[in-house]
Amino acid sequence: MTDFAAGAAPPRTAPQENTVWNGKLVRHSAASRVIHWTVALFFFLALFTGMPIWSPIFSWMGNLMGGLHVCRWLHPWVACAFFVATIVMWTHWHADMKMTEADRGWFGPKLIEYLKFSGEDPNVGKYNGGQKLFFWFALLDAILLLLTGIVLWFSTSFGAGLREASILLHDVAFILFGVAIVAHIYLGTAAEPGTFTAMSRGTVSKAWARLHHGKWYREVTGEEKRR
Amino acid sequence: MATTQQGMEIRQSSASLRGTATGARKLPVVAKYIDTTICIGCKACEVACAEWNDLPPVQTEQRGSYQTMPTLHAQYWNLIKFNEIEIGDSLAWLMRKDQCMHCADPGCLRACPAPGAIVQYENGIVDVNPDACIGCGLCETGCPFDVPRYHARxxxxxxxTLCVDRASVGLEPACIKACPTGTLHFGNKNAMLEMAEHRVDQLHKNGFPxxxxYDPPGVGGTSVVTILAYGDHPEWYGLPKDPSVPASVRFWKRVLKPVGLIAMAGAVVAAVGHYLTVGPKEPKDQERPS
Known part of the structure; x- marks a missing residue:
């Protein structure tokens, strides 16, 4: 922890990830946050241009984007940008997101256990198994959306079998993403107060870090395990 | 068509719920009658189609047959297909007029995501409304006859369009008007079917058992009634044997979309429910998160 002379303002330079800064833990560097929000921006642009084509129930989204014709033209391009941003995100984060032995079972019993919010495993590192799963899911789903989306984009250049498969797979991939993004947003905001600042200002409180990511907290602060 | 026809009652419309039908009037379903057995392949119908619909000429393509081009084109909606089929030691030279079949259960309309871009009028004509069409090409995937074409420009x-602009004012389509042999007729579908049955009886007695x-039930019948001398082999004419709206398209629209909607709405409901019952997970320390 850096000591500052009494009264001197702390430096406003971008703090290093995984350090203590102004009494808080730095969880995401500016680069991480910019990448995350770039992915999010293009995700929502793709969502708002795609959903009115998916179902007329969401035609109001199409109106927001300037009409269904605009959606048909814009959707593939913002989707390409989404894919590129996702790949950048992958290169930036994949090392942190390696699944370890401790993350096993997250897609199942551990997820149910976690959602009970009854207690927290003190040995969770910077990312828990669920976060890692979401990361890899988002990558694989983005690839699936891209491949099927290219077929739909230039649908008149592909054979009937490929077009039919792409219609179904593009839908399935989107529905999975739709469900996953609801969980992602809920857990990042209302469900776990203090989490959102990790992606806005980049910092989290010590108490938050101790609760949600005990191992990471100890690594960053050098504190011993309690009890 | 520039727009959907004024005064034409719409029976159903793409990507729209019930209520898009514009009237209670029940119009008789119209149909083209095509007797392929007396078609001489003169292509007068092709020319008449291009002329009436003001379609600019398309480059023709010579592939060793009389056929004008390999398949239909966004600017060529009527194409005589020439097929040479060997039957035993003889050869059948089969001609068929290829165009939109105007299905009673149109796969293009089922697959279309743009509200009102494909409409079916009360008289059975299936039409594209360019004002609403977004050019996504999904209708092509829905069509079992490979008819809709993307216009790049x-x-x-x-x-x-089955010359809906002519049909709606009581005129027969341009192709029908041009046919010199009596291959083509136009009228109420029941009348066309009756004529066709009569003609088929004749053919049965004249060496074509x-x-x-051809009025395939898989798509609810078509507004094109085709007489085939070899009715047991529609594929010889380039027609699918038992066409229907692709199962994938039906599954996509009728199962996958509702399931997806429920799944995503369910995720929102689950999140709200979780918040209300389990509640947020907050640090218990005196130190509050920022």
Missing amino acids: TGKMAKC AAAV
Whole structure:
């Protein structure tokens, strides 16, 4: 922890990830946050241009984007940008997101256990198994959306079998993403107060870090395990 | 068509719920009658189609047959297909007029995501409304007859309109008007079917025991009633044997979309429910998160 002379303002330079800064833990560097929000921006642009084509129930989204014709033209391009941003995100984060032995079972019993919010495993590192799963899911789903989306984009250049498969797979991939993004947003905001600042200002409180990511907290602060 | 026809009652409309039908009037379903057995392949119908619909000429393509081009084109909605089929030691030279079949259960309309871009009028004609068409090409995937074509310059889909502009004012389609042999007729579908049955009876007695009317039930019948001398082999004419709206398209629209909607709405409901019952997970320390 850096000591500052009494009264001197702390430096406003971008703090290093995984350090203590102004009494808080730095969880995401500016680069991480910019990448995350770039992915999010293009995700929502793709969502708002795609959903009115998916179902007329969401035609109001199409109106927001300037009409269904605009959606048909814009959707593939913002989707390409989404894919590129996702790949950048992958290169930036994949090392942190390696699944370890401790993350096993997250897609199942551990997820149910976690959602009970009854207690927290003190040995969770910077990312828990669920976060890692979401990361890899988002990558694989983005690839699936891209491949099927290219077929739909230039649908008149592909054979009937490929077009039919792409219609179904593009839908399935989107529905999975739709469900996953609801969980992602809920857990990042209302469900776990203090989490959102990790992606806005980049910092989290010590108490938050101790609760949600005990191992990471100890690594960053050098504190011993309690009890 | 520039727009959907004024005064024409719409029976159903793409990507729309019930209520898009514009009237209670029940109009008789119209149909083209095509007797392939007396078609001489003169292509007068092709020319008449291009002329009436003001379609600019398309480059023809010579592939060793009389056929004008390999398949339909966004600016060529009517194409005589020439097929040479060897039957035993003889050869059948089969001609068929290829165009939109105007299905009673149109796969293009089922697959279309743009509200009102494909409409079916009360008289059975299936039409593309370019104002609403977004040129996504999904209608092509829905069509079991491979008819709709993407027009690169306009970015819209295009196909035979069954000359709805003529039909709606009591005129027969341009192709019918041009036919010199009596291959083509136009009228109420019941009348066309009756004529076709009569003609098929004749063919049965004249050495074509397999002659049949092609009005496939898989798509609810079509507003094109085709007489085939070899009715047991529609594929010889380039027609699918038992066409229907692709199962994938039906599954996509009728199962996958509702399931997806429920799944995503369910995720929102689950999140709200979780918040209300389990509640947020907050640090218990005196130190509050920022």
